[in-house]
Amino acid sequence: MSKLNRLLGSIGLTAALLSAGSALAVDITGAGATFPYPIYAKWAEAYKAQTGVGLNYQSIGSGGGIKQITKKTVHFGASDKPLSINELGMAGLTQFPTVLGGVVPVVNLEGVAPGQLKLTADTLAGIYLGKITKWNDPKLAADNSGVALPDAAINVVHRSDGSGTTYIFVHYLTQVNSEWRGSVGANTSVAWPTGMGGKGNEGVAANVKSIKNSIGYVEYAYAQQNKMSYAQMKNRDGHFVSPNDDAFQASAANAKWKAEEGFNLMLTNQPGKDSWPISGATFILMHKQQDDAAAAMEVLKFFDWAYSNGDKLATDLNYVPLPENVVKLIRDSWKDQIKATNGKAIW
Secondary structure (H helix, E strand, O other), X not given: OOHHHHHHHHHHHHHHHHHHHHHHOOOEEEEEOOOOHHHHHHHHHHHHHHHOOOEEEEEOXXXXXXXXXXXXXXXXXXXXXXXXXXXXXXXXXXXEEEEEEEEEEEEEOOXXXXXXXXXXXXXXXXXXXXXXXXXXXXXXXXXXXXXXXXXXXXXXXXXXXXXXXHHHHHHHHHHHOHHHXXXXXXXXXXXXXXXXXXXXXXXXXXXXXXXXXXXXXXXXXXXXXXXXXXXXXXXXXXXXXXXXXXXXXXXXXXXXXXXXXXXXXXXXXXXOOOOOOEEEEEXXXXXXXXXXXXXXXXXXXXXXXXXXXXXXXXXXXXOEEOOHHHHHHHHHHHHHHOEEOOOOEOO
Protein backbone atom coordinates (compact mmCIF):
# COMPACT_ATOMS: atom_id res chain seq x y z
CA MET A 1 0.00 0.00 0.00
CA SER A 2 1.36 3.40 -0.95
CA LYS A 3 1.89 6.16 1.57
CA LEU A 4 -0.93 8.09 -0.12
CA ASN A 5 -3.35 5.18 0.22
CA ARG A 6 -2.36 4.66 3.85
CA LEU A 7 -2.89 8.38 4.51
CA LEU A 8 -6.28 8.39 2.81
CA GLY A 9 -7.27 5.28 4.74
CA SER A 10 -6.23 6.90 8.00
CA ILE A 11 -8.21 10.05 7.17
CA GLY A 12 -11.25 7.96 6.26
CA LEU A 13 -11.06 6.00 9.53
CA THR A 14 -10.68 9.19 11.55
CA ALA A 15 -13.66 10.77 9.80
CA ALA A 16 -15.74 7.64 10.42
CA LEU A 17 -14.85 7.64 14.11
CA LEU A 18 -15.65 11.32 14.43
CA SER A 19 -18.95 10.79 12.66
CA ALA A 20 -19.83 7.86 14.90
CA GLY A 21 -18.92 9.89 17.98
CA SER A 22 -21.09 12.81 16.94
CA ALA A 23 -23.96 10.43 16.17
CA LEU A 24 -23.78 9.04 19.69
CA ALA A 25 -23.83 12.51 21.27
CA VAL A 26 -27.20 13.68 19.93
CA ASP A 27 -27.95 17.07 21.43
CA ILE A 28 -31.57 17.98 21.98
CA THR A 29 -33.07 21.16 20.53
CA GLY A 30 -36.06 22.99 21.93
CA ALA A 31 -37.59 26.45 21.81
CA GLY A 32 -40.37 28.43 23.42
CA ALA A 33 -41.52 29.70 26.77
CA THR A 34 -39.27 31.97 28.82
CA PHE A 35 -41.24 31.05 31.98
CA PRO A 36 -39.38 27.71 32.47
CA TYR A 37 -36.04 28.73 30.97
CA PRO A 38 -34.18 28.95 34.33
CA ILE A 39 -35.11 25.38 35.31
CA TYR A 40 -34.55 23.93 31.84
CA ALA A 41 -31.08 25.48 31.87
CA LYS A 42 -30.31 23.93 35.28
CA TRP A 43 -31.66 20.54 34.25
CA ALA A 44 -29.65 20.69 31.02
CA GLU A 45 -26.43 21.45 32.88
CA ALA A 46 -26.88 18.57 35.31
CA TYR A 47 -28.07 16.15 32.62
CA LYS A 48 -25.12 16.83 30.34
CA ALA A 49 -22.71 16.29 33.23
CA GLN A 50 -24.25 12.86 33.79
CA THR A 51 -24.95 11.72 30.22
CA GLY A 52 -22.94 13.88 27.82
CA VAL A 53 -26.15 14.82 26.00
CA GLY A 54 -26.72 18.57 25.76
CA LEU A 55 -29.83 20.69 25.38
CA ASN A 56 -29.93 23.74 23.13
CA TYR A 57 -33.03 25.61 24.31
CA GLN A 58 -34.05 28.93 22.75
CA SER A 59 -35.96 31.12 25.21
CA ILE A 60 -38.08 32.93 22.60
CA GLY A 61 -41.59 32.91 24.06
CA SER A 62 -44.44 30.42 23.81
CA GLY A 63 -45.66 31.75 20.47
CA GLY A 64 -42.26 31.19 18.90
CA GLY A 65 -42.01 27.73 20.42
CA ILE A 66 -45.37 26.69 18.95
CA LYS A 67 -44.28 27.96 15.52
CA GLN A 68 -40.93 26.18 15.62
CA ILE A 69 -42.29 22.79 16.68
CA THR A 70 -45.07 23.08 14.09
CA LYS A 71 -42.39 23.63 11.41
CA LYS A 72 -40.29 20.79 12.88
CA THR A 73 -37.21 22.98 13.25
CA VAL A 74 -36.70 21.79 16.86
CA HIS A 75 -37.19 18.48 18.67
CA PHE A 76 -39.70 19.99 21.10
CA GLY A 77 -41.58 23.21 21.64
CA ALA A 78 -42.50 24.77 24.98
CA SER A 79 -45.56 26.81 25.88
CA ASP A 80 -47.20 28.11 29.04
CA LYS A 81 -50.50 28.22 27.16
CA PRO A 82 -51.79 24.66 26.81
CA LEU A 83 -53.14 23.89 23.36
CA SER A 84 -56.66 22.56 23.02
CA ILE A 85 -57.37 19.03 21.80
CA ASN A 86 -58.44 20.49 18.45
CA GLU A 87 -55.25 22.56 18.14
CA LEU A 88 -53.10 19.56 19.02
CA GLY A 89 -54.96 17.36 16.56
CA MET A 90 -54.66 19.82 13.67
CA ALA A 91 -50.90 20.14 14.19
CA GLY A 92 -50.30 16.45 14.93
CA LEU A 93 -48.92 17.30 18.37
CA THR A 94 -49.10 15.98 21.90
CA GLN A 95 -48.32 17.95 25.08
CA PHE A 96 -47.44 17.34 28.72
CA PRO A 97 -46.64 19.60 31.69
CA THR A 98 -43.23 19.76 33.37
CA VAL A 99 -43.42 22.06 36.42
CA LEU A 100 -45.76 24.53 38.11
CA GLY A 101 -45.00 28.13 38.93
CA GLY A 102 -46.49 31.54 39.42
CA VAL A 103 -46.67 34.82 37.55
CA VAL A 104 -46.15 37.78 39.87
CA PRO A 105 -46.60 41.54 39.61
CA VAL A 106 -43.24 43.27 40.16
CA VAL A 107 -42.71 46.95 40.88
CA ASN A 108 -39.98 49.56 41.09
CA LEU A 109 -41.15 51.85 43.89
CA GLU A 110 -38.63 53.59 46.09
CA GLY A 111 -38.97 52.52 49.70
CA VAL A 112 -41.46 49.71 48.99
CA ALA A 113 -40.09 46.32 50.06
CA PRO A 114 -40.92 42.97 48.45
CA GLY A 115 -44.41 41.89 49.48
CA GLN A 116 -45.29 45.27 51.00
CA LEU A 117 -47.55 46.46 48.17
CA LYS A 118 -51.01 44.84 48.10
CA LEU A 119 -53.04 44.47 44.92
CA THR A 120 -56.54 43.17 44.28
CA ALA A 121 -58.02 41.82 41.07
CA ASP A 122 -59.74 45.17 40.51
CA THR A 123 -56.66 47.33 41.10
CA LEU A 124 -54.39 45.14 38.95
CA ALA A 125 -56.93 45.10 36.12
CA GLY A 126 -57.48 48.85 36.54
CA ILE A 127 -53.76 49.53 36.15
CA TYR A 128 -53.46 47.43 32.99
CA LEU A 129 -56.67 48.88 31.55
CA GLY A 130 -55.24 52.37 32.02
CA LYS A 131 -58.00 53.31 34.46
CA ILE A 132 -55.71 53.61 37.50
CA THR A 133 -52.85 55.85 36.41
CA LYS A 134 -51.22 57.11 39.62
CA TRP A 135 -49.69 55.20 42.49
CA ASN A 136 -51.54 57.21 45.13
CA ASP A 137 -54.93 56.50 43.55
CA PRO A 138 -57.55 56.11 46.33
CA LYS A 139 -58.27 52.51 45.30
CA LEU A 140 -54.62 51.55 45.78
CA ALA A 141 -54.28 53.61 48.95
CA ALA A 142 -57.29 51.85 50.50
CA ASP A 143 -55.48 48.49 50.48
CA ASN A 144 -52.07 49.90 51.41
CA SER A 145 -52.42 51.77 54.67
CA GLY A 146 -48.98 52.69 55.98
CA VAL A 147 -47.26 52.26 52.60
CA ALA A 148 -45.72 55.48 51.22
CA LEU A 149 -47.17 55.36 47.70
CA PRO A 150 -45.73 58.17 45.56
CA ASP A 151 -47.73 60.88 43.83
CA ALA A 152 -46.39 59.64 40.49
CA ALA A 153 -47.65 58.20 37.23
CA ILE A 154 -47.68 54.40 36.95
CA ASN A 155 -45.36 53.16 34.21
CA VAL A 156 -46.93 49.94 32.94
CA VAL A 157 -44.72 47.23 31.40
CA HIS A 158 -46.00 44.17 29.52
CA ARG A 159 -44.65 41.55 27.14
CA SER A 160 -44.08 42.55 23.52
CA ASP A 161 -43.75 38.98 22.20
CA GLY A 162 -46.14 36.04 22.02
CA SER A 163 -45.97 34.75 25.55
CA GLY A 164 -47.40 31.98 27.72
CA THR A 165 -46.56 34.09 30.75
CA THR A 166 -48.84 36.74 29.27
CA TYR A 167 -51.50 34.11 28.65
CA ILE A 168 -51.50 33.06 32.32
CA PHE A 169 -51.60 36.72 33.40
CA VAL A 170 -54.43 37.82 31.09
CA HIS A 171 -56.34 34.56 31.59
CA TYR A 172 -56.49 35.52 35.26
CA LEU A 173 -57.69 39.03 34.39
CA THR A 174 -60.47 37.65 32.18
CA GLN A 175 -61.67 35.54 35.10
CA VAL A 176 -61.80 38.39 37.60
CA ASN A 177 -62.70 41.49 35.54
CA SER A 178 -65.63 41.73 33.14
CA GLU A 179 -64.26 44.78 31.32
CA TRP A 180 -60.98 43.01 30.61
CA ARG A 181 -62.87 39.92 29.49
CA GLY A 182 -65.02 41.92 27.09
CA SER A 183 -62.46 44.35 25.67
CA VAL A 184 -59.07 42.60 25.79
CA GLY A 185 -59.51 38.88 26.43
CA ALA A 186 -56.89 36.17 26.81
CA ASN A 187 -54.23 35.08 24.34
CA THR A 188 -50.46 34.83 24.12
CA SER A 189 -50.53 38.31 22.55
CA VAL A 190 -53.22 40.92 23.21
CA ALA A 191 -53.91 44.53 22.23
CA TRP A 192 -52.70 46.18 25.43
CA PRO A 193 -54.74 49.22 26.47
CA THR A 194 -51.64 50.90 27.92
CA GLY A 195 -47.95 50.47 28.66
CA MET A 196 -44.63 49.60 27.03
CA GLY A 197 -43.37 46.22 25.88
CA GLY A 198 -40.41 44.08 26.86
CA LYS A 199 -39.29 40.89 25.11
CA GLY A 200 -39.38 37.81 27.29
CA ASN A 201 -39.49 37.62 31.07
CA GLU A 202 -35.94 38.95 30.83
CA GLY A 203 -37.03 42.08 28.96
CA VAL A 204 -39.91 42.87 31.30
CA ALA A 205 -37.67 42.38 34.34
CA ALA A 206 -35.00 44.65 32.83
CA ASN A 207 -37.53 47.40 32.05
CA VAL A 208 -39.08 47.34 35.51
CA LYS A 209 -35.65 47.42 37.17
CA SER A 210 -34.56 50.42 35.11
CA ILE A 211 -37.79 52.49 35.10
CA LYS A 212 -38.89 54.18 38.31
CA ASN A 213 -42.51 53.86 39.42
CA SER A 214 -43.08 50.94 37.06
CA ILE A 215 -45.05 47.71 37.29
CA GLY A 216 -44.73 44.54 35.23
CA TYR A 217 -45.34 40.80 35.50
CA VAL A 218 -42.77 38.01 35.38
CA GLU A 219 -42.40 34.38 36.34
CA TYR A 220 -41.50 34.14 40.03
CA ALA A 221 -38.00 32.74 39.41
CA TYR A 222 -37.13 35.91 37.48
CA ALA A 223 -38.40 38.08 40.34
CA GLN A 224 -36.23 36.14 42.79
CA GLN A 225 -33.12 36.01 40.63
CA ASN A 226 -33.31 39.73 39.87
CA LYS A 227 -34.12 40.61 43.53
CA MET A 228 -37.25 42.45 42.42
CA SER A 229 -39.96 43.89 44.64
CA TYR A 230 -43.14 41.86 44.13
CA ALA A 231 -46.71 42.53 45.25
CA GLN A 232 -49.08 40.51 47.38
CA MET A 233 -52.33 39.53 45.68
CA LYS A 234 -55.81 39.16 47.13
CA ASN A 235 -56.99 35.69 46.14
CA ARG A 236 -60.40 34.22 45.38
CA ASP A 237 -61.07 33.49 49.07
CA GLY A 238 -60.32 37.11 50.01
CA HIS A 239 -56.87 36.61 51.54
CA PHE A 240 -53.77 38.61 50.64
CA VAL A 241 -50.99 36.12 49.86
CA SER A 242 -47.35 36.34 48.85
CA PRO A 243 -45.95 34.26 45.99
CA ASN A 244 -44.05 31.19 47.18
CA ASP A 245 -43.90 27.42 46.73
CA ASP A 246 -46.68 26.77 49.25
CA ALA A 247 -49.00 29.25 47.53
CA PHE A 248 -48.33 27.70 44.11
CA GLN A 249 -48.90 24.20 45.50
CA ALA A 250 -52.15 25.35 47.12
CA SER A 251 -53.44 26.57 43.76
CA ALA A 252 -52.81 23.11 42.27
CA ALA A 253 -54.14 21.11 45.20
CA ASN A 254 -57.43 20.21 43.52
CA ALA A 255 -56.16 20.03 39.93
CA LYS A 256 -57.56 17.17 37.83
CA TRP A 257 -55.10 16.35 35.06
CA LYS A 258 -56.39 14.24 32.17
CA ALA A 259 -54.09 12.81 29.52
CA GLU A 260 -57.01 12.34 27.12
CA GLU A 261 -57.58 16.10 27.25
CA GLY A 262 -53.93 16.87 26.51
CA PHE A 263 -53.31 17.84 30.16
CA ASN A 264 -55.06 21.12 29.24
CA LEU A 265 -55.58 22.79 32.60
CA MET A 266 -55.32 26.37 33.87
CA LEU A 267 -54.61 27.06 37.55
CA THR A 268 -55.60 30.74 37.71
CA ASN A 269 -58.02 32.05 40.36
CA GLN A 270 -58.23 28.72 42.17
CA PRO A 271 -60.03 28.42 45.54
CA GLY A 272 -58.18 28.08 48.82
CA LYS A 273 -57.13 30.61 51.43
CA ASP A 274 -53.42 30.06 50.66
CA SER A 275 -53.69 29.88 46.84
CA TRP A 276 -51.65 32.21 44.66
CA PRO A 277 -54.21 33.41 42.08
CA ILE A 278 -51.90 33.72 39.04
CA SER A 279 -50.45 30.21 38.95
CA GLY A 280 -49.91 27.92 36.00
CA ALA A 281 -48.07 24.98 34.50
CA THR A 282 -45.67 25.00 31.59
CA PHE A 283 -45.91 22.45 28.79
CA ILE A 284 -43.80 20.53 26.28
CA LEU A 285 -45.05 20.01 22.71
CA MET A 286 -43.89 17.11 20.53
CA HIS A 287 -45.08 15.57 17.29
CA LYS A 288 -47.06 12.36 17.66
CA GLN A 289 -45.32 10.87 14.63
CA GLN A 290 -41.57 11.25 14.87
CA ASP A 291 -39.42 11.30 11.73
CA ASP A 292 -36.31 10.95 13.91
CA ALA A 293 -37.13 8.33 16.52
CA ALA A 294 -33.64 8.44 18.07
CA ALA A 295 -33.85 12.19 18.72
CA ALA A 296 -37.38 11.84 20.14
CA MET A 297 -36.12 9.14 22.50
CA GLU A 298 -33.37 11.51 23.71
CA VAL A 299 -36.00 14.17 24.46
CA LEU A 300 -38.12 11.71 26.43
CA LYS A 301 -35.07 10.40 28.29
CA PHE A 302 -34.20 13.98 29.26
CA PHE A 303 -37.63 14.73 30.71
CA ASP A 304 -37.83 11.27 32.32
CA TRP A 305 -34.56 12.10 34.07
CA ALA A 306 -35.92 15.52 35.07
CA TYR A 307 -39.05 14.01 36.63
CA SER A 308 -36.94 11.51 38.59
CA ASN A 309 -33.94 13.68 39.51
CA GLY A 310 -34.81 17.34 38.97
CA ASP A 311 -37.23 18.15 41.79
CA LYS A 312 -34.66 19.76 44.08
CA LEU A 313 -33.27 21.91 41.28
CA ALA A 314 -36.85 22.98 40.52
CA THR A 315 -37.73 23.89 44.11
CA ASP A 316 -34.43 25.74 44.52
CA LEU A 317 -35.60 28.00 41.68
CA ASN A 318 -39.12 28.36 43.16
CA TYR A 319 -40.88 26.04 40.74
CA VAL A 320 -43.22 23.34 42.03
CA PRO A 321 -42.58 19.75 40.86
CA LEU A 322 -45.53 17.76 39.58
CA PRO A 323 -47.11 15.12 41.85
CA GLU A 324 -45.94 11.56 41.19
CA ASN A 325 -49.39 10.43 40.03
CA VAL A 326 -49.32 13.12 37.32
CA VAL A 327 -45.82 12.07 36.25
CA LYS A 328 -47.08 8.50 35.83
CA LEU A 329 -49.91 9.75 33.61
CA ILE A 330 -47.36 11.64 31.52
CA ARG A 331 -45.04 8.66 31.05
CA ASP A 332 -48.03 6.50 30.10
CA SER A 333 -49.12 9.12 27.57
CA TRP A 334 -45.71 8.91 25.89
CA LYS A 335 -46.33 5.22 25.16
CA ASP A 336 -49.72 5.95 23.62
CA GLN A 337 -49.01 9.25 21.86
CA ILE A 338 -45.42 9.38 20.54
CA LYS A 339 -44.54 6.90 17.81
CA ALA A 340 -42.05 6.32 15.03
CA THR A 341 -43.09 6.45 11.37
CA ASN A 342 -43.59 2.64 11.44
CA GLY A 343 -46.23 3.05 14.16
CA LYS A 344 -44.14 1.60 16.99
CA ALA A 345 -44.09 3.37 20.36
CA ILE A 346 -40.80 5.14 21.00
CA TRP A 347 -41.01 5.03 24.80
